[in-house]
Amino acid sequence: MSTMHNGNIAVVGAAETTEIGVLPNTSMIQLHAEAARNALADAGLGPGDIDGVATAGPLPMEVSHYLGITPRWMDGTMVGGCSFMLHVRHAAAAIAAGAATTVLITHGESGRSRIGMDRQAVLAADTASGQFEVPYGALMPYATFTVPALRFLHDRGMSRTDLAEVVVAQREWAAQNPRALRRKPITVDEVLHSSPPIAYPFSRDMCCVVTDGGGALVLTSAERAADLPVAERAVFLLGSGEAGESPVIAQMDDLGSCGAFRRASAEAFATAGVTHADVDHLMCYDAFAHLPLYMLEDLGFVGRGESGAFIASGATRPGGELPMNTNGGGLSYTHTGMYGMFAIQEAIRQLRGEAAAQVPGARVSFVQGVGLYFAAAGSLVFSNVKP
């Protein structure tokens, strides 16, 4: 039996829904199905080839049955937007252990049009969040996920300008991507002063877009991938990590650093056997503009307090030393609610050489996800070269 890391498991199918954005005629479950069928077609496989299904939102049985798949392995792990990072990690373990052969991971969310989404109830009033945070108005992501940001900035001598620089850098990538929702180039001054206030210090452009869409992945062993028509486009999982922290914002260990980011990413680097210098391409889940700042520091790409200057230097923009959020990110590309699937899709496109704004020669991509505000994290390291 092989291990789950070191390139023994491959992504052989990866696709998004044919359209993303505003899709009022497609329900949530159908977005899953459309993405799944596109990913199966990408892999050159049919539903009969799939024996494992993982999803978040609907139950894996709902997605399986809708697609006519009879799974012998299921994972319904639901930890918010990074659920799909955990699904990739769990599927790799299952395939390595022989519990599944070929796994389909699906995401679909009618985040904007809210079609077929009634089950997505607000946080229950009797949970820790429901009792101790939601009654204060900390319910919508823009008024909850964002609350620690001023502390982060203040303790580092940083400011709203550092949030705006994140937006500007990512818009440069989005401008090259016809599928991105926000493509018009923007200046720091516009982000700070023209973009409508949402929840100070956040203006509208510092908050993600809200869209409908989906994505899906097909994973199998590298051994089996070598025999598929898609072999030349296979992308290999080098390492992964996952971690949990507080389900309520107030009980993060440190308002300026997320332990879940640190722990998940450290395990991903360790299991992948790569260093920061080996990473050619980075995806940092950006529901809001402060998250790439936290992640650059917590993942160790820069030191404490250096994230703002690093972004402002252009290092993450096209042509920079660490291309980041190259689809435009949640801030500019798309954000259905659980964005993690789209971060993974962009990493796969980059490593296949098929991205809208392609990073020349990218070989190693690091994907950092976050879920349910600062409560969960998942990290993946992919390569187009099997070690």
Next chain:
Amino acid sequence: MADGLVPRPVPETAPFWDAAKDERLLVQRCTACGRHYFYPRPFCPHCMSDDVVWDEVSGRGRLLSYVINHRPLPPAEGAQIIALVRLDEGVRLLTNIVDAEPDPEALPLDAPVSVAFQQRGEYKLPVFRLVEP
């Protein structure tokens, strides 16, 4: 703001909400390791001891961070200050700053704050006001 989302206590958190009705702020303290902790649960999350007590705390603390939410959920209206406060006893709470201008100039980080109570359904929510140092 008497309306809005109402907490639904469970047995383990009921003493907190019952005391809040009397405008008393209770926080649990572990008598084994000596630390306060929040949110309520009947054992210490630091050392797993069951020897925990409810302390009535001063309600004084410092403003750690906040957003000024210009798009609050109904029935809240206007700009709402959603804040993190650290009590002098060491625990952090998420709360609202009330009776303050929704203006960053009026809301310096680390400003001293003190608890107040706001009716919400049959309960009262601990909220905070800025106070003179």
